[in-house]
Amino acid sequence: MRAEAIMTRDKPGFWQRVANRFAAEWRRSKTSYAFIAPFMILFTVFSVVPVLVSIALSFTYFNTLQPPQWVGIDNYIRLFLDDDIFLIAVKNTFIFAAVTGPLSYFLCFIMAWLINELQPKVRAVLTLLLYAPSISGNAYMIWLYMFSGDMYGYLNGLLLNWGIIDKPIQWLIDPEYMMPIVIIVTLWMSLGTSFLAFIAGLQGMDHTLFEAGAIDGVKNRWQELWYITLPSMREYLMFGAIVTITNSFAAAGQITALVGYPSTDYAVHTVMQHLQDYGGIRYEMGYASTIAVVLFFSMVGAQQIVQKLLAKLGN
């Protein structure tokens, strides 16, 4: 009996051990928990819980007026088997993201990198000019004049004058031209958040690295980019990648502004527009949440691929 008592004292129960571990961890990391606490409370209340609620709603029929009704995976079945327009949206979003994602990412980086060597004043002016489409509200409006479908639109006027075409082209109504135009305008306004983050990252780089590299035989800017700059930019590149993925997978605003909603034959209809249609117009929040969940998993997939690629950088 005595031996038993010693045994239990030496070997506390499972829950006791868990509690001890937590108490020790709490004593050790009190400061860290205090530092993250305010943000984590806000994050839980305004992000984690709403996301969990949305995931739960994706299994219901919810019209925002009556309480949600459980429908199991019906929404998912309907989305993939019955919703032809969703499948068009998936195809368009995939094409759109596959083109604008990598290109705008590359543009943001290359522009930030090239701008980095200029004198501060020249650089500040150029940064502002390149960032202008992101700072001036609905900047894409000027493209409506450019691609206006009558003979007074800038582009039609120009082409008619030069005799390249003999009647105006319906740039924003003809499905043949809509996707390229939407892509061009998106690339034009792509020097946004990632661009600024890359500039800040390049500014914070250790300049002695470049000098040491030059002495060690780095011959030109391209070698310097590959051997020195890119490997030390990994954290910024990951940030830029997340921003670019969300922007290209969730594109909707500029598309609606350019070609209207819905676009002719749903030629540039995207998943995000589909979501807004059900969430904001038809008030089928359950179905809209289903679309959000599917969109979420495709973004996570893209992010995983990019993360694997970035891990290979410079190795």
Next chain:
Amino acid sequence: MKQTLYKKRINRSLVGDLGIFVFLGAGAAFTALPLVFAVSNAFKPLNELFLFPPQFFVRNPTLQNFADLFTLMGQSWIPMTRYISNSLLIIILGMAGNLFFGSLAAYALSKHDFFGKQTINALIVLSLMFAPAVLRIPNYLTIAFLGWIDTYWAVIVPAWSSTLGLYLLRNFMNAMVPIDLLESARLDGASEFCIYWNIVMPIVKPAWLTLIILTFQQLWGLTGGEYIYSESLKPLPYALDQIVKGGVARQGVGSAAALIMMIVPIIVFIINQSKIVETMSTSGIK
């Protein structure tokens, strides 16, 4: 001539430099279009504003649009200064909270080691990829539950929880702050808060200056939307919007208002970008 444009480095070719300058210039001319258009529009008399297709450059510039805008602003039921101070309050509090709570958490998530850190870091990245459109109803219910409908808090507190800012700051801390520096500060007896405030934050200055630009832009555009009903609590963009929507003849006023809405973020942008430059010139001392 060359010296005035950039700092010469040893392994650079002149042709490459010139090529890059031409390339950047061409890009900038293309992206600067909306700026040129907005400035030109604000000075157009009404008859030019209604031309179709719109002329890119103003022919007979006038200040009438601004004069009309200020007259209308003076006539508004609630004094304009009230809208402006509402906007300022929302922007300053929203930005300060976002920066402080975000950077404090980012420091712990970047440099400390504690139970649950990996999970939280993963959650933060994941949360960035969930479409905000479907979060509006749960968030509205939360804010209603907290009793914040029709108060400034309804727009300020959600701004504090911006994960993009935290993620930006955390990644910059990962990349820029050497762990040895923190260890030596700890040996000297510095408190964690002191390390965060006096060592980490100055090093990642480029990151939070950038974050200020992004947060400012986002908060500056807020109209209060579904959260703020009282006229006296509405921010400036809402007031300007009301004036502009007063009729088709308000087109000129609208273009002046659009320019004002654009100029303020541009000023913040220029100030912050020039501060990023300062960091670079002083960081050599480190």
